[in-house]
Amino acid sequence: MRCVPEARPGAAATAPGAPPEPSDSRSRIAPWASPAAQQRLATLEARPTGGTTEVAAAVERAQRDHRDRVADGLMLYAGTNVLSPGVEAAHDGSLSTRPAMGWPGEKEQTAVEEIEQLEVLAIGQVAHALRGRYAEVRYLSATMANLAAYVAFTEPGDTIAVLSPEAGGHTSHQEADGAAGIRGLTVAHLPYSPEALDTDAVAVQAFVEQVRPRLILVGGSVALFPHDLGPLRAAADRVGAVLVYDASHTAGLIAAGCFQDPLAEGADVVTFSTYKTLAGPAGGAAVSLAAEHAARLAAAAYPTLLSNYDPSRLGPLAVAAGEAVEQSPAWAVPTVECAVELAARLHALGLPVIGQHRGFTQTHQVVIDAHGLGGARAAVRRLASSGVHAGTCRVPWQRPGTPPEGIRFGTQEFVRRGGGIDLVPAVADLVHQCLTATDVAPLRAVTRDLRGRLTCDLWGRPAPAPAAADLPAGPR
Incomplete structure (x- = not known):
């Protein structure tokens, strides 16, 4: 017996597989979006797709056009990178559909012995790269790593002290529309010196004693200079707060020894993205020196925030962490x-x-x-x-x-x-x-x-050939 899916509402008036015609100028998939997003979405939604063959062709075309756009342009965005040949070769997409919940030796699934090996490799390499003893590498993003820190070290209703968005704090550090708000935390912004481009080392002492945060978090989206962690460590100790450093943009530089070492300078936990300067696969991680902190972060990962995760990240992440330390090239x-x-x-x-x-x-x-x-x-x-x-x-x-x-x-x-x-x-x-x-x-x-003039990358791979024609500037 052949299963035939029911027709979608409105499908009878259109060709098989084609999206229904919009009744107005609003997006069908996000009618609540901003006017600018509505305009862009309407353009994209109007492109015909048809059946699976046409969808596959549209996917291939979008991927090719993106490669051409990057190849023809100059990428100076601070939150992206290009993978090395070793990191690319270590990716095995077939692993992404293999659940592997729990610690090696007590997994809920069988046939995951090799994933257990990859977990141990990635944990060891990431911990070593960021000069920690313990690493949690299962987070799907740095935002999730930050949320895990909130889960691990705070309770709903607690106060945390972070950098404001104007001082470089990330969205995930904030109360409004941020992961801190999801945890039910009250956010207080640390005193900041625009002249020093860092926290105000004098004012922060009285501030922390008054606010008495359970967690202090620095680092984030704008990272031009090291943070002076000494005063923050002293203030955290006086009120029993955990000091977290978000190294999302600087993790690769830290691993290479080209930037401050947050754990050695007083941070309890370092969270970070794995794909920016670390140049690994997309995702997040956290490292620490104390087993107590690491155990809480691991429990926040599984079973609190994650059931399954993407094991295909593990091999590329292990290689990227090792390359960041070795710096060859x-x-x-x-x-x-x-x-x-x-x-x-x-x-x-x-x-x-x-x-x-x-x-x-x-x-x-x-x-x-x-x-x-x-x-x-x-x-x-x-x-x-x-x-x-x-x-x-x-x-x-x-x-x-x-x-x-x-x-x-x-x-x-x-x-x-x-x-x-x-x-x-x-x-x-x-x-x-x-x-x-x-x-x-x-x-x-x-x-x-x-x-x-960029004829080949650091590994000798020739630069992609320019596109046959200019791609339209801006959204297409």
Whole structure:
């Protein structure tokens, strides 16, 4: 007997497999979305798909076009990266459908002995890379790792102290629309010094004694300089708080020995993304030195936040962590050097680069104040129309609730794709022209020419051939 699925509502009026015609201009899949999202979604939803063969072709076309867009442009977004050949080779997608719940030796499933081996490899490599004794690697994102820390060390109704979004704190640290709010926590923002671009070491003492948070969290989305963890550690000890450091953007630099060592400097737990500077598969992790902290983080992972997870991440993550430590080929030091040079060049060209008095940056990130450039969102769109890809961020002196006023660049993918400090002056000139020129249309050819000078990546892989035709700038 053949099973025939019931027709979807409205399907009779359309060709088999085609989406129903919208009754108005709203998106069918997210009619609650913003006007800008509605417009984009309506365009995408209007594209015919048909049956499985047509869907597969549309998938292949979208993936190819994305590869072409990246190949033709200059990727300076601070939260992305390109995988090494070793990390790519370690990925086995067939593992992603294999549940493996619990610790090795007490799994709920059988036929998972090799996944147990991969778990041990990944845990060992990640813990070693971040200079910890214990690692939890099953989290699906750094946001989940942060939520796990809240579950592990707080109770609903507790207060935590974090950086504000303007000071670089991530959404997952916040109470409104953030993971902290999901846990039912009250969020207090740490005193911050815009001049020091760090917490206010003097004010934080009295603040913590008054607020008495159960958890203090620093690090996050904007990471130009190390945090002074000494005063935070002392304050945490006085009130019995756990000190957590979100190294999502700097984990790879920490592993390479090119940035501060949070655990050695006083943090109890380090959470992080595994795909940014660490250059592994997408996901999150946490490391610690104390078994008590590690046991709580593991219990928060399973069974609290996860049942199954994606074991196909384990092999690539183990390799990426090892590569970040070994630095062969070296990418961490050149990444920071290129960021410092890019910031200095942009400043010399008259752009308001943040952090001049401290040398601009000590990481892969460079931040420009875009208040005088029409705002960060408009500036990032101008860059994208020229094939230069960056992101927005908030800056310390802007008002809460206002649109982002910072442009955040990152040099990590530029370096791993073969870029060196010799090309940074040309990159800075291009960025400056994109942000100041009246007509940016001719700059797309400049970007393509500059991108063509990256002939091979750090591992000798030749750069992808340019697309046969320009892809439309911005959303398609």
